Amino acid sequence: MLWVALHLPLLSLESFAATLPPEQAGQPLALMDAHRIVSANAGARALGVEAGMKRATALSLAPQLLLGQADARRDADALTSVAHAALAFTPMVNLSPPAGVLLEVQASLRYFGGLAPLLARLQVTLAPLNHRLRCVIAPTAQGAALLSRVQDRLHCADRPALQQALDAAPTWLLGAGQVHWDTLQGMGLRTLGELRRLPRAGLARRFGEALLEELDCALGDRPDPREPVILPSVFCSQIELFARADTTEQVLHGAQILLARLVAWLSAQHAFVCRFSLLMKHEARWGHSHAVTVLDIALAEPSRDPAHMLVLLRERLAALQLPAPTLELALESDDISHRPPPNAELFPTPQSEHAGLTRLIERLQARLGREQVQRLVPVADHRPEWATLAQPAEPLWLRQREAKVAGGERPRTLPGQSLAITRPLWLLPQPQPLQERQSRPLLDGQVLQVLAGPERIEAGWWDGGLAERDYFIAQTAEGALVWLYRARLPLPVAGGSKGWYLQGRFA
Amino acid sequence: MNPRLNPVLPPASAPPVGRSAGLRATGPSPESLHPSLWRANQLGRSAENALPSGFGLLDAQLPGGGWPRRALTELMLPHLGIGEIRLLAASLAATQSAGRLVMMFDPPAAVSAPALAELGLDVEQLLVIHTHLQLRPGADRLWALEQALKSGHVGAVVGWLPPHLRSERVRRLQLAAHAHDGPAFMLREMAAQSHASAAPLRLALHSAGADQLALRVLKRRGPPLLAPLHLALPPVLSATAWRRAQVRDGADAHALQPLRAATFVNLA
Numbered sequence: 001m002l003w004v005a006l007h008l009p010l011l012s013l014e015s016f017a018a019t020l021p022p023e024q025a026g027q028p029l030a031l032m033d034a035h036r037i038v039s040a041n042a043g044a045r046a047l048g049v050e051a052g053m054k055r056a057t058a059l060s061l062a063p064q065l066l067l068g069q070a071d072a073r074r075d076a077d078a079l080t081s082v083a084h085a086a087l088a089f090t091p092m093v094n095l096s097p098p099a100g101v102l103l104e105v106q107a108s109l110r111y112f113g114g115l116a117p118l119l120a121r122l123q124v125t126l127a128p129l130n131h132r133l134r135c136v137i138a139p140t141a142q143g144a145a146l147l148s149r150v151q152d153r154l155h156c157a158d159r160p161a162l163q164q165a166l167d168a169a170p171t172w173l174l175g176a177g178q179v180h181w182d183t184l185q186g187m188g189l190r191t192l193g194e195l196r197r198l199p200r201a202g203l204a205r206r207f208g209e210a211l212l213e214e215l216d217c218a219l220g221d222r223p224d225p226r227e228p229v230i231l232p233s234v235f236c237s238q239i240e241l242f243a244r245a246d247t248t249e250q251v252l253h254g255a256q257i258l259l260a261r262l263v264a265w266l267s268a269q270h271a272f273v274c275r276f277s278l279l280m281k282h283e284a285r286w287g288h289s290h291a292v293t294v295l296d297i298a299l300a301e302p303s304r305d306p307a308h309m310l311v312l313l314r315e316r317l318a319a320l321q322l323p324a325p326t327l328e329l330a331l332e333s334d335d336i337s338h339r340p341p342p343n344a345e346l347f348p349t350p351q352s353e354h355a356g357l358t359r360l361i362e363r364l365q366a367r368l369g370r371e372q373v374q375r376l377v378p379v380a381d382h383r384p385e386w387a388t389l390a391q392p393a394e395p396l397w398l399r400q401r402e403a404k405v406a407g408g409e410r411p412r413t414l415p416g417q418s419l420a421i422t423r424p425l426w427l428l429p430q431p432q433p434l435q436e437r438q439s440r441p442l443l444d445g446q447v448l449q450v451l452a453g454p455e456r457i458e459a460g461w462w463d464g465g466l467a468e469r470d471y472f473i474a475q476t477a478e479g480a481l482v483w484l485y486r487a488r489l490p491l492p493v494a495g496g497s498k499g500w501y502l503q504g505r506f507a
Numbered sequence: 508m509n510p511r512l513n514p515v516l517p518p519a520s521a522p523p524v525g526r527s528a529g530l531r532a533t534g535p536s537p538e539s540l541h542p543s544l545w546r547a548n549q550l551g552r553s554a555e556n557a558l559p560s561g562f563g564l565l566d567a568q569l570p571g572g573g574w575p576r577r578a579l580t581e582l583m584l585p586h587l588g589i590g591e592i593r594l595l596a597a598s599l600a601a602t603q604s605a606g607r608l609v610m611m612f613d614p615p616a617a618v619s620a621p622a623l624a625e626l627g628l629d630v631e632q633l634l635v636i637h638t639h640l641q642l643r644p645g646a647d648r649l650w651a652l653e654q655a656l657k658s659g660h661v662g663a664v665v666g667w668l669p670p671h672l673r674s675e676r677v678r679r680l681q682l683a684a685h686a687h688d689g690p691a692f693m694l695r696e697m698a699a700q701s702h703a704s705a706a707p708l709r710l711a712l713h714s715a716g717a718d719q720l721a722l723r724v725l726k727r728r729g730p731p732l733l734a735p736l737h738l739a740l741p742p743v744l745s746a747t748a749w750r751r752a753q754v755r756d757g758a759d760a761h762a763l764q765p766l767r768a769a770t771f772v773n774l775a
Contacts, residue, residue, distance in 0.1 A: 353607075353660045356658055356659070356660035357608060357658075357660045357661070359658075360654060360655060360658045360660060360661070361634070363654060364636060364651055364654065364655075367650065367651070368636070368637070368638055368651060372636060372637045372638065373634060373635075373636050374634065374635045374636070374637070375630070375631075375633065375634055375635070376618060376620045376623070376630045376633060376635065377620065377630070378620035378621060378624065378630060379620075384619060384621075385617075387619065387620060387621050388617070388618065388619050388620040388621070390617075390635065393634055401631055401632070404631075405606040420625070421593075421622070421625045421626065421741060421742070421743045422625065422743075423619055423621045423622040423625060424588070424619065424622055425592050425618060425619055425622040425623065425626065426587055426588050426614075426615065426616040426617070426618070426619070427616060427617045427618075427619050428616055428617070429616070429617055449751075449752070451717065451744055451748040451749075451751050451752050452744055452745060452747075452748035452751075473743065473744065473748065475717050475752055476714075478585070478589075478713070478714045479589075479714035479715060479716040479717055479719065480586070480588050480589045480590075480714045481588070481590075481717060481718070481743055481744070482588065504616075504619065505587060505588025505616070506588060506590070506593075506743050507587065507588050507589075507590065507591055507592035507593065
C-alpha cells in the first residue's frame with residue numbers, strides 16, 4: 001500500500017478567491033468567522049493582518065482588505081472537485097476533511113510508469129483548479145495525512161522511515177492532541193516520538209483511547225479501512241459570486257472554475273460531455289423574485305476540452321441579454337458518453353480534419369445562428385425556385401460526409417467531360433418583372449438580346465404552386481447571360497407587366 | 508516563352524549580352540542560385556504548389572502556374588453573373604475531389620443546386636454561410652471568414668466582401684489566410700480596384716461577350732500585365748445561339764432571323 005496525501009493549506013482562501021472577479025484576485029484577502037479573522041493571504045499578512053484579530057483592527061491595518069465569510073460548504077465543494085480529479089488516477093480516493101485528499105496508488109504505479117510520472121501528471125491535472133498543494137507519500141493513510149499538514153514533498157518508502165518522520169512531527173497534529181495541547185505542552189510532550197515512548201496504559205487513562213488509536217493507525221500498527229469517494233452520477237456544482245457580475249467576462253470567469261470541475265468529474269469516469277447547462281441566478285428586481293436564466297449548450301461532438309467549451313459559452317453569452325446582474329452560477333450536466341478521444345497526430349489526418357471542421361461549424365453556428373450555416377440539398381422538382389433546399393448543417397451530415405471521405409469514396413467529378421450548362425447558378429429570390437420595348441425585354445434600361453429558348457417548364461399542379469413558363473437565355477449589352485421566362489398563359493399578373501420575368505443569372 | 512524561374516537555365520529575360528558582358532562575372536546569374544531569388548521582370552514562384560485554374564492562358568500568367576494557396580485572391584466584378592464561378596469551377600472541383608470542403612460566404616443571390624452539379628461541383632462538399640442576415644450590435648461580418656481561414660481545415664473559401672471595406676480588414680484576412688491550405692477567393696465590387704489591398708493577386712473581370720471573360724491582372728508577384736486576357740468559359744450557349752449572339756443590334760439584324768418568342772393571345 002502506498003498512500004499519497006494531498007493537503008491544501010490555503011483551501012478556504014482559494015475557494016473564496018475563485019468567487020471574486022478577475023481584477024480583484026490579487027488584492028489582500030482575509031476570511032472571517034464570528035467577527036474574528038480566521039485566515040489571511042500573503043498580501044494581507046504582509047500588511048500585518050493576523051489570524052485571531054478583530055475586524056476593526058484588521059481594517060485599520062489594511063484599509064483595502066477584502067473580507068469574506070468562511071464557508072465550509074464552499075470549501076467542501078472545492079475539495080470534492082480535487083478528489084474527482086484524483087479519481088482519474090486510482091479508484092481509491094478518500095477525503096480527509098477539512099483540507100486533505102488521500103490516494104492509494106500502489107496498483108496504478110505500473111500503468112503510469114512509476115511514482116514520479118504519476119505525481120507529475122497529477123500536478124498537471126490539478127493545475128486548472130488552482131490550489132496550492134502539499135504532497136507526502138507514505139505506507140499508511142493516516143501517517144501520510146498527518147505528515148502532509150506539516151511537510152511537503154516527503155517520501156517515506158517503508159514503515160521505519162515513516163516512524164522516523166512521525167517521531168519528529170508535533171503533537172497537535174492528532175485530533176486528540178489538539179484538544180489536550182495545553183496539557184501536553186505543560187508535560188513537555190511536543191513531538192509524537194515522545195508520546196510513543198510513554199506507557200500506553202497511562203496515556204489512555206489520561207487522554208483517552210482516541211489518541212492512541214490515531215497514533216497506531218499512523219504508524220501502521222492498527223488497520224485503518226477507508227471509504228472511497230463515490231462519484232455522483234449527475235454533475236451539479238455551484239458557485240456564489242462575491243460581487244455581482246454585470247459583464248460577460250465576469251460571468252465567464254466564474255464559469256471557468258465550474259468548467260474545470262466538470263472536466264475533473266469527466267476525467268474520473270473517462271467520459272465526454274454531450275450537453276451541459278449553465279444556470280445564472282440574478283438578483284431580485286422590482287418585486288420580481290430571483291430570476292434564473294438557463295443556457296443550454298449541446299455539443300456536436302462529445303468533448304472534454306475546457307477551452308472549447310469556454311469558447312462556446314462565450315459566444316452564446318454574448319448573444320444573450322441578461323435581465324439583471326448575476327449573483328450565483330451553477331453548472332449541470334447529465335448527458336455524457338464514453339467515446340474514444342480524438343487522435344492528436346502531427347500531420348492532419350481525415351479524422352483530425354473532421355474534428356477540426358466540426359468545431360469550426362459549431363463555433364460559426366454558435367455565433368451566427370444555426371440557420372445561417374447551410375448545406376444545399378437538390379430536390380427533384382423542375383421549378384427552379386423549388387429545386388434547391390437550404391438546410392442547416394447537421395452533425396450527422398458531417399459524420400456521414402467524413403465517413404464517405406475516409407472510406408475513399410470520392411465525390412463525382414467531371415474532369416474531361418463537361419455537362420452542358422442549362423441552369424443559372426444565381427437565382428433571384430423573387431422573379432423580377434421586366435419592361436418591354438418593341439417586344440424585347442429591358443433590363444436596367446438596356447435591351448436584352450434573346451439567344452436561346454424556349455424551354456418549357458410546367459410543373460407544380462399538385463401543390464398549388466403552378467408554374468407554366470417558357471424560359472429563354474438572353475444576353476445583356478455587356479455580354480452577361482441571364483435567364484428569363486414568360487408565363488405561358490397570360491394570367492392576370494399583379495403589377496400588370498407584359499409577362500417577362502428575370503429569374504437568374506449565369507455565373 | 509516561359510517567364511517562370513528555372514534554376515538550371517538562365518531566365519528568358521536576361522539583359523542583353525553586349526552591354527554588361529564586361530561586368531558580368533563568370534559565375535551563374537544570381538537568380539539561378541536559389542528559387543527564392545528573382546528579378547523584378549520575372550514571374551514569381553510560390554513556395555507551395557499552386558492550384559491549376561483550368562485555363563492554360565491564365566495559368567501562364569499567374570505566379571506559380573495557378574491560384575495561390577495560403578493567400579487571398581481578389582476578383583473584382585462589375586456585377587454578379589458574368590461567369591465568375593465558371594472561372595473558379597475547375598479549381599473548386601479539384602479541391603472537392605481531394606475530399607475537402609468548400610465554403611461560400613454571403614453569396615449575392617440564392618444558389619441553385621442543379622447548376623452546381625452541371626458545373627462539376629458536389630453539393631455534399633459545399634457549405635453556404637450567411638453572416639448578414641442576423642446583425643447584432645457590434646457584429647462582425649468578417650469574423651466567420653476569418654475563423655474559416657484560420658482553422659486550416661477548409662479546402663477552399665469563396666467570399667463576397669461587403670463594399671467599401673477598409674484595407675486593414677483585408678490585411679487581416681490575408682494574415683488569417685496564411686493558415687489556410689487552399690485558395691481563398693474574395694469577390695468585390697469594381698470600385699475596390701482603386702484602393703490598396705494586401706492581397707497578392709488581384710484580377711478585374713469583365714464580360715467580353717457570351718461565354719467570354721475579359722480578365723485584367725491588376726496585381727501579381729511579377730511584372731505587370733498590360734493586355735487583358737480573353738478566356739473562353741465553359742459554354743452555356745449552343746453553337747447556333749452563339750452565332751446569334753455575335754450579331755450585334757442594328758448592323759446585321761436582318762442577316763439572322765431574330766428568335767421568335769411564343770406569345771399566346773388571350774381570346775377570353
